[in-house]
Structures are given as structure tokens and as C-alpha cells.
Amino acid sequence: MGKKGDLSDFERGMIVGARRAGLSISETADLLGFSRTTISRVYREWSEKEKTSSERQFCGRKCLVDARGQRRMARLVRADRRATVTQITTRYNQGGQKSISERTVRQILRQMGYSSRRPHRVPLLSAKNRKLRLQFAQAHRNWTIEDWKNVAWSDESRFLLRHSDGRVRIWRLQHESMDPSCLVSTVQAGSGGVMVWGIFSWHSLGPLVPIEHRCNATAYLSIVADHVHPFMTTMYPTSDGYFQQDNAPCHKAGIISDWFLEHDNEFTVLKWPPQSPDLNPIEHLWDVVEREIRIMDVQPTNLRQLCDAIMSIWTKLPEECFQHLVESM
Structure with missing residues (x-):
């Protein structure tokens, strides 16, 4: 069986439920379509630690820019729409405890939905013209x-x-x-x-x-x-x-x-x-x-x-x- 992504909480619950219902490891594997190794591991984790969810979501390097940092970066962008990535990075690092790179800023801006585009050209209007x-x-x-x-x-x-x-x-x-x-x-x-x-x-x-x-x-x-x-x-x-x-x-x-x-x-x-x-x-x-x-x-x-x-x-x-x-x- 090919490598598969981590199991969801529902799939883990099905495995535990099938084993508790009296099905063997092989019978559970045939019923749910998972390998016997996976069936054995999930049921053992539940038996020993009562674990029914994956902890993979907590793995990996922690993001350097949390939700608060994203709000701060959004304020910097709105304050100067014409700022370059270099300028945004410099201004962000001036007030933060952790310094981030331009590449990180570019990735975070993209994740937030910002993209660099040519501005639309519109007539220059005075207050009287607007009225x-x-x-x-x-x-x-x-x-x-x-x-x-x-x-x-x-x-x-x-x-x-x-x-x-x-x-x-x-x-x-x-x-x-x-x-x-x-x-x-x-x-x-x-x-x-x-x-x-x-x-x-x-x-x-x-x-x-x-x-x-x-x-x-x-x-x-x-x-x-x-x-x-x-x-x-x-x-x-x-x-x-x-x-x-x-x-x-x-x-x-x-x-x-x-x-x-x-x-x-x-x-x-x-x-x-x-x-x-x-x-x-x-x-x-x-x-x-x-x-x-x-x-x-x-x-x-x-x-x-x-x-x-x-x-x-x-x-x-x-x-x-x-x-x-x-x-x-």
C-alpha cells in the first residue's frame, strides 16, 4: 500500500471502534483499507495514551509572523501602497523583536492576499470636482x-x-x-x-x-x-x-x-x-x-x-x- 497522508480524527475513531467491536487487526485493515501496521499503531496509541488525534499539525518550524504580525504588516502596506518589499521588510524589522527576510515578507504578503499590480489611472480631482x-x-x-x-x-x-x-x-x-x-x-x-x-x-x-x-x-x-x-x-x-x-x-x-x-x-x-x-x-x-x-x-x-x-x-x-x-x- 502506498504512502498516505496522516489520518483524520474520524478515521482514527473508526479504527478504534472496529477493534473495540472485536475485529482483528487483519479484519479491520480489510474493512477500512489501511495497512495492518497503521491499525496496530493507532489502536496502541489509543490504548496507552487515549490518543485519537494527530499531532502532525504541531510539527515543523513555527511561523515567524503570527496573526498579530500580519496585522502590523497590513498596516505598513496600507500606510504606503508604493513601498517596495525591501522597504516593508526594513520598517517591519524596526519595531519587532525578530528580524525576517524579504523572502519571508513576500511569502506572508502573498498568503494575506496582497500582490503587486500597476495602479489604475484616474483623473486628478479637487474637492470641488468631486462634489x-x-x-x-x-x-x-x-x-x-x-x-x-x-x-x-x-x-x-x-x-x-x-x-x-x-x-x-x-x-x-x-x-x-x-x-x-x-x-x-x-x-x-x-x-x-x-x-x-x-x-x-x-x-x-x-x-x-x-x-x-x-x-x-x-x-x-x-x-x-x-x-x-x-x-x-x-x-x-x-x-x-x-x-x-x-x-x-x-x-x-x-x-x-x-x-x-x-x-x-x-x-x-x-x-x-x-x-x-x-x-x-x-x-x-x-x-x-x-x-x-x-x-x-x-x-x-x-x-x-x-x-x-x-x-x-x-x-x-x-x-x-x-x-x-x-x-x-
Whole structure:
């Protein structure tokens, strides 16, 4: 019979019970499936010491960090989320009687459920911005999916020709660090890029407009008049649509506000909280476009090719993709 783990208290009780019932060692072994040596040892330990449980759990080296030490280590982690294992180890050893190694700290943190991860990027918010975001959430907390379907989402985005976002990883040997196949070329300021403005709603993708120069109030007024207005009147002919835009300076210019005021009987401009790109679902569409560009077999080598690729990917975005984003609001 192969080697088996230590017996449980229940199994030990079965052995003792069978022997006390009058079964022989061989009969007990055949009945319960344990070796005769095990049957004899367990019954002898019970007869001499009334032992019915294993003491193996008390064997081995005692853990250097008990429950109290784990709570202390958790406080150190929460006090400085960016601390390295070396720093956590140093700070822990400063107040304890027993010193532990970095390897022990790493193991204990893993046992406690901590792991090292890249932090999520979120907008920097002031107290005023937090208050305005809360007011926006409270004002729209009862909105249904049907309400969000009446919103047209818009934004500008810039796509770089040469871009590395830290997601790329490679497999290489230690001595291959400078091998051409293991390098990623970079250029200053991304070697230029393409800026576009886009709009979409649950019902349809809107136009994607390249912005050749800086997007100032004059350029944005042309976008609003030539693209926002026909999109809103087509998608929402009963004037029940909301147009979303962020609080960029060109969006808040006087000529823009005057234009929206003149057309307030056709659609409503959604009041948007500052520093809230994370609330705009179009940001996810920009990410989809970016990912699709980076997996192209033939990468764009100039700005014209990059612009063509962006326009092509935008028009091919599946309907369920942008509809799901609106439904997740």
C-alpha cells in the first residue's frame, strides 16, 4: 500500500471502534483499507495514551509572523501602497523583536492576499470636482437605459504614429537584451500624430472628423455646425436628444455657447462634470481603435496611413460594441 497522508480524527475513531467491536487487526485493515501496521499503531496509541488525534499539525518550524504580525504588516502596506518589499521588510524589522527576510515578507504578503499590480489611472480631482461629479451621479441615478439612449457622446482623441503604452512584452534570453528583434524603437514626441473628433449614440456611430490643426473655438464651431447638428436632428427628430461634450476651453467659448443657445429647441447640451473622461463611454471606443491599430499586420509608417487606418477601423466598429457601452451606464 502506498504512502498516505496522516489520518483524520474520524478515521482514527473508526479504527478504534472496529477493534473495540472485536475485529482483528487483519479484519479491520480489510474493512477500512489501511495497512495492518497503521491499525496496530493507532489502536496502541489509543490504548496507552487515549490518543485519537494527530499531532502532525504541531510539527515543523513555527511561523515567524503570527496573526498579530500580519496585522502590523497590513498596516505598513496600507500606510504606503508604493513601498517596495525591501522597504516593508526594513520598517517591519524596526519595531519587532525578530528580524525576517524579504523572502519571508513576500511569502506572508502573498498568503494575506496582497500582490503587486500597476495602479489604475484616474483623473486628478479637487474637492470641488468631486462634489460636481457626485451631483451629476445623483441627478442621473434614476436614468434608465432608454434615457441613456438619447445621449450622443463626443470627444477628441490623439493617436500617435510611434506609440508604446507599456503593454508590449517579449521573450528573450539574458544576453539578448540588445538583439534587434528584442528592441522597440522610440522617437521623440511620438513622431507626430493624428487628432480626430468623433460622436456616437446607442443608435449609430456618427462621423469621425480629422482635425488638421489645433482645435480652437473656430474649428470646433465648424464641427458643431457641420456634424453635430445634422447628427442630432437625424437621430432625435423629436428634439429629445442630449449632446455630451467635455469642458475643454474650446467647448466653452462664447461663440459655441451662443450657437447652442440658438438651437436649444432642437436638442439639449448635457451638463458635464469637470475632469470626468472616465464617465464618457467614447473613451472605450478610442481604446478599441488604438488596439486594432497596434495589431495590424502592416503598421502605418506616416500620418496619412495612420489617419486612413483610424477612419477604416471606426467605420467597422460592430454595433454591439458601442451599444453595450451605452447600456453599461
